[in-house]
Amino acid sequence: xxxxxxxxxxxxxxxxxxxxxxxxxxxxxxxxxxxxxxxxxxxxxxxxxxxxxxxxxxxxxxxxxxxxxxxxxxxxxxxxxxxxxxxxxxxxxxxxxxxxxxxxxxxxxxxxxxxxxxxxxxxxxxxxxxxxxxxxxxxxxxxxxxxxxxxxxxxxxxxxxxxxxxxxxxxxxxxxxxxxxxxxxxxxxxxxxxxxxxxxxxxxxxxxxxxxxxxxxxxxxxxxxxxxxxxxxxxxxxxxxxxxxxx
Numbered sequence: 001x002x003x004x005x006x007x008x009x010x011x012x013x014x015x016x017x018x019x020x021x022x023x024x025x026x027x028x029x030x031x032x033x034x035x036x037x038x039x040x041x042x043x044x045x046x047x048x049x050x051x052x053x054x055x056x057x058x059x060x061x062x063x064x065x066x067x068x069x070x071x072x073x074x075x076x077x078x079x080x081x082x083x084x085x086x087x088x089x090x091x092x093x094x095x096x097x098x099x100x101x102x103x104x105x106x107x108x109x110x111x112x113x114x115x116x117x118x119x120x121x122x123x124x125x126x127x128x129x130x131x132x133x134x135x136x137x138x139x140x141x142x143x144x145x146x147x148x149x150x151x152x153x154x155x156x157x158x159x160x161x162x163x164x165x166x167x168x169x170x171x172x173x174x175x176x177x178x179x180x181x182x183x184x185x186x187x188x189x190x191x192x193x194x195x196x197x198x199x200x201x202x203x204x205x206x207x208x209x210x211x212x213x214x215x216x217x218x219x220x221x222x223x224x225x226x227x228x229x230x231x232x233x234x235x236x237x238x239x240x241x242x243x244x245x246x247x
Contacts, residue, residue: 007056009046016042017210029187031201035230038208040190070099073148075158083133090128096147118146138169155186197221
């Protein structure tokens with residue numbers, strides 16, 4: 001379990017959120033939603049220590065998460081990646097084995113077999129030697145999912161994995177998320193598409209410069225909470241459409 005207690009993160013002296021507390025439970029897929037600039041990615045980066053926390057503590061199974069980062073696989077937004085870097089698909093996936101290698105060790109036959117198996121899992125075996133910049137958005141996202149598979153971490157965090165990808169790739173990724181869930185892993189997904197929330201997530205965190213609501217998706221994904229975090233207009237459109245569809 002990831003436990004976040006009283007975390008404050010600020011940029012240029014301006015708090016993004018203050019004293020935020022939340023916990024993420026193994027065996028469940030947790031979605032994080034909120035408007036642009038609400039602090040969703042900041043929350044994740046604060047948890048992982050990628051940005052400084054002004055206050056608060058983050059533990060994984062009771063111990064500081066900073067000492068257990070090899071147990072966390074992080075798939076960042078594609079916009080944050082340098083796609084001109086001269087690395088092919090296979091070698092990208094192979095980097096997922098690095099956290100579990102000893103100092104100065106290089107991947108051997110077992111790691112290379114695991115990388116090929118992970119590419120097969122995401123149905124990209126034939127792209128192994130392709131340079132990553134030549135892939136479509138959906139293919140690229142599946143490569144990073146394969147890298148997370150070979151890391152074999154207890155916690156997987158994905159920052160907007162469904163942005164700009166095709167439906168086939170999205171379905172492939174969701175199937176792997178469900179597989180991780182069935183293995184008892186903790187899966188956390190920042191998500192932008194509010195229409196998919198109830199289909200994809202067991203638990204939901206609604207963020208807007210702080211925690212608007214958190215809990216089981218069916219309890220938290222309400223007209224009121226969406227109106228608070230986003231806007232009343234969006235909430236009305238979204239939930240009136242759902243009511244019409246079920247009516």
